[in-house]
Amino acid sequence: MVLWASLISLYQQLKQCIMNGAIFFSSKYGSTEQYAKWISEATGLPVFDIKDSNADPSKYEYLILGSSIIFFRLTIRKWVTANLSMLNGRSKILFSVSGAGPSTKLNRWVAKSLPSGIFSQMEHVALGGRLDHSKVSWWIRLMLWIGSLINPDPAASKEERYGFDHVDKESIEPIITLVRQFKYSEVLA
Numbered sequence: 001m002v003l004w005a006s007l008i009s010l011y012q013q014l015k016q017c018i019m020n021g022a023i024f025f026s027s028k029y030g031s032t033e034q035y036a037k038w039i040s041e042a043t044g045l046p047v048f049d050i051k052d053s054n055a056d057p058s059k060y061e062y063l064i065l066g067s068s069i070i071f072f073r074l075t076i077r078k079w080v081t082a083n084l085s086m087l088n089g090r091s092k093i094l095f096s097v098s099g100a101g102p103s104t105k106l107n108r109w110v111a112k113s114l115p116s117g118i119f120s121q122m123e124h125v126a127l128g129g130r131l132d133h134s135k136v137s138w139w140i141r142l143m144l145w146i147g148s149l150i151n152p153d154p155a156a157s158k159e160e161r162y163g164f165d166h167v168d169k170e171s172i173e174p175i176i177t178l179v180r181q182f183k184y185s186e187v188l189a
Helices: 002-017 031-043 077-082 104-113 138-150 154-162 169-183
Strands: 021-026 047-049 062-070 091-098 122-128
Touching: 021 031, 021 169, 031 047, 031 062, 031 091, 031 169, 062 104, 062 169, 091 104, 091 169, 104 122, 122 169, 138 154
Parallel strands: 021 047, 021 062, 062 091, 091 122
Antiparallel strands: none
16 A cells, blocks of 8 residues: 555656647648647647637647748748747747758748747757649749749759658657657656
8 A cells, every 4th residue: 555655656746747748830731730730649749720729838838839831931930929928938849841851041941930049949850841733822833833943953843843742750750759858858857
């Protein structure tokens, strides 16, 4: 009986040490939402579309922010600016979803989309996106076609013209690893 009480007490102490987190995302065509759901399934964390009135980052100790990149800018940028006071001081992972692979150029686009200094407070993971021309407006198709004409990279030019699908469930693994580190950081400290 004493052993059982000790185990229950230990469990309650460990439970108090485990940090709580949540996923907040902005998705234009569905790829970012798909990644957010996969991350939620793998971690058990709640997931919120930033348009949801219950999307309150102040309730969580660490945050996973997901955003598509459209025309070199994060779609979550206005939400981040509006919630900056609640984001500061919390551990953050940002996953960006686009056709651009991880690079310093992509990091510059992301950093320029956010309020000054916040990008350096985040872990950034670049994930592959999807471009389905049947789901975008004629204006975006036109801009992509024009961009493909001046793009010096033949593979990227082809993707701009015909679309692509780089969405991959396995690519969330670095995010899952970071979540485990955040979740148990107090226990290990």
